[in-house]
Amino acid sequence: MENSTIVNTAFDTDHEVRAQDTICINESHLTHKWYHNIKYILVGILFGIAFVKAEIISWFRIQEMFRLQSFHMFGVIGSAVIVGAVSVWLIKRYNVKTIYGEHIEFHPKKFNKGQIYGGLLFGLGWAMTGACPGPLFAQLGTGATAVIAVILSAIAGTWIYGYFREKLPH
Amino acid sequence: MLEIIKQPWPWYIAGPIIGLTVPALLILGNKHFGISANLRHICAACIPAKVPFFKYNWRKEAWNMLFVVGIIIGAAVAAVWLQNPASIELNPKLVKELAGYGITDYESLVPAQLFSLGNLLTIRGFLIMIVGGFIVGFGTRYAGGCTSGHSIMGLSNLQWPSLIATISFMVGGFIMANIILPLIMTL
Secondary structure: OHHHHHHHHHOOHHHHHHHOOOOOOEOOOOOOOHHHHHHHHHHHHHHHHHHHHOOOOOHHHHHHHHOOOOOHHHHHHHHHHHHHHHHHHHHHHOOOEOOOOOEOOOOOOOOOOHHHHHHHHHHHHHHHHOOOHHHHHHHHHOOOOOHHHHHHHHHHHHHHHHHHHHHOOO | OHHHHHOOOOHHHHHHHHHHHHHHHHHHHOEOOOOOHHHHHHHHHHOOOOOHHHOOOHHHHHHHHHHHHHHHHHHHHHHHHOOOOOOOOOOHHHHHHHHHOOOOOOOOOOOOOOOOOHHHHOHHHHHHHHHHHHHHHHHHHHHOOOHHHHHHHHHHOOOHHHHHHHHHHHHHHHHHHHHHHHHHHOO
16 A cells, blocks of 8 residues: 555656645545545535635625634634644544545645745735635525626636746746 | 524634544545635636646546535525524624725625626726636635635645745735725725
8 A cells, every 4th residue: 555655656747737836636546436526525515504604705704804803713714723733633643544544645835935926916815805715616605696707707817827827936 | 403503603613613624635535625726627627728737637636626516505505594694793893994885785795785797897896806806816826725725724734835825815915905905995
């Protein structure tokens, strides 16, 4: 198991391209039938309900957060990070495997200037639209159909970034 | 029970649920939590146009697109069956400020007075929806992640570049909400 994992990663150039400019990635080396992905819909449903019920997707809550008028959003993000960090530590400490018995992989992320330039740009957009990418999709789910325009524009922004990526300072 | 669930959830319930998404996705299949990458997968699947950044096997990331499908379904479930009958409770200072811009409708989590297809033709609506959306998409990819990828997954894995990205998100947000947005709102 361990050996086959190492052999597989050595020449996986598709993984390299997928890992460009992203944290969220499929690190599994296994291939499954499509229906194995259904479980991610279920996780998404729980996540989406929490997004709406805690009013994280509210434009108003984001305005409060950036005006330091409420602790709510800081509490949500802060407690999510603490729970996430303890979980990741436990996974590493006890070498917890996936349900398929695969070793859970973590790759360190390198610093580049994009994290500052892009981060500032995204921050500006976050306060304008009152939503980061996750909440954008959740807003659509609550029936706010005008958000389709925001999502399409975000897709266009991503495309333009990809097109000019090599010319931008990193 | 249902009456309690219908109330707005406090941060100490919602935050840990969101945090638990991190180990859930890792244990279910070595998947690293994040959402903005889906905007890229949509580009890769629909309009790759020979751009190297979009030339990869996006089907490997189909799990994440389905995760987003789940978010949309979950949000619909919450909006239809778990809706809080009362309006959102906000800091009175914000309510007063927004009233000055003509925002008085608190029925929906997304203010209908700002986000409507008709407003796309106004300068204010165009800036907030189209320009705002564009820099969310451009900025998250340039930064290599959004609030989910950097601020939750990255920080959970103690990655200092993610901390720099998170600080940058917050700085950008503070500048927009306190300095630029008040100007846009008066347009």
